[in-house]
Amino acid sequence: MSKVIVGYFIYGPDNGGIFLDGAPSDLFCPKCGLLLSSGENYAPENLHTGRIYPFSFTNDNRPICSSEFVSTALTSDPDGVSFVGVSKDKDLFLVSPRRKVTLDYARRKTIFANKCNLCGHYAEIAGASPGFIKDASTIDPNGFYRTDVSFGSGKAQAPAVITGTRLKEIIDVKGFLGVYFKPIFLE
Ligand SMILES: [Zn+2]
Numbered sequence: 001m002s003k004v005i006v007g008y009f010i011y012g013p014d015n016g017g018i019f020l021d022g023a024p025s026d027l028f029c030p031k032c033g034l035l036l037s038s039g040e041n042y043a044p045e046n047l048h049t050g051r052i053y054p055f056s057f058t059n060d061n062r063p064i065c066s067s068e069f070v071s072t073a074l075t076s077d078p079d080g081v082s083f084v085g086v087s088k089d090k091d092l093f094l095v096s097p098r099r100k101v102t103l104d105y106a107r108r109k110t111i112f113a114n115k116c117n118l119c120g121h122y123a124e125i126a127g128a129s130p131g132f133i134k135d136a137s138t139i140d141p142n143g144f145y146r147t148d149v150s151f152g153s154g155k156a157q158a159p160a161v162i163t164g165t166r167l168k169e170i171i172d173v174k175g176f177l178g179v180y181f182k183p184i185f186l187e
Contacts, residue, residue, distance in 0.1 A: 004186040007101075007139040008168045009129050010161050012057055013178035016050030019062035019086075019094075020155050028155075032116035032123055035155065043094050047086040054176040055095075061151075061158035063095040072174055073144065076167045081144040097144040101162055104132040105149065107187060124153045128160045131184035139184070141166035 020035065020042070027039030035042075047064070049056075054069045065073075070083050070093055083093040105112075108131065114123035128151045139145060139162065146159035163171065168181055 003183075004136070005165060005183045006133060006136045006186045007131070007145070007162050007164055007184040008181035009131060009184065010055070010063075010163050010168070010171070011180050011182065012055045012063070012176070013051075013053055014059060015053055015056040015064060017047050017058040017064065019044060019047065019058040019060050019064075021048075029116060029119035029121065031118040032114075032121065033154065034116065034119060034121045034123065034157065036119055036121075043084045044086050046088050047090075047092055049090070049092065052091060053178060054174070055171075055179050060156040063158075063161050065093050065095050066091045067093070068174075069093075069095075069171075069176065072171060073167075076142045076170050077140075077144050077164075080140075095144075095161060097146040097161060099143065099145050100148040100159075101133070101138055101145040102148050103128075103184065104134055104187060107132040110149070121157075125149055125151050125157065126153075127151075129182040131160075131162075131182075132187050133184055134187055136186045140164050143167060 055065045082096045086092050110127040112122045141164040143164045145162040150157040
């Protein structure tokens, strides 16, 4: 039986920046130090990065892109993603998909460990890729999404970014440096 691919995780190079550097301390749990839900929409005014890529991630796993990537993305999914400027003088935007996707974390055997009894967040969430999903119609071929779960550990936790199958092709054609994909399968 061949596996049906319904979307992809998109990955890219590490740009060396730290997204949460300078974030106000009241956005973090006083007990475990994780970002609280109230801090989910935080964005820095002036992100410092080592290098500018069309699409990359900060050291703490936030997706950052250039205006070239913004144009490419908006041709495919003008309503499903917003781009937040995070630098005063550089071509840097936070990629912020508006829709959340729930993958089958049980099927993937995603590990949820060290739950904080104050904020309720897990300090470690491991195992995103390959993804599995029960309903193919959840992911529009042209769309951008984020997972409802923030993968990783501690302050480096962030939702994974997902593209539909057609959007993946559109991005692939551009040959953006260091960008690669991993599949999400229909169960
Ligand atoms: Zn906590």
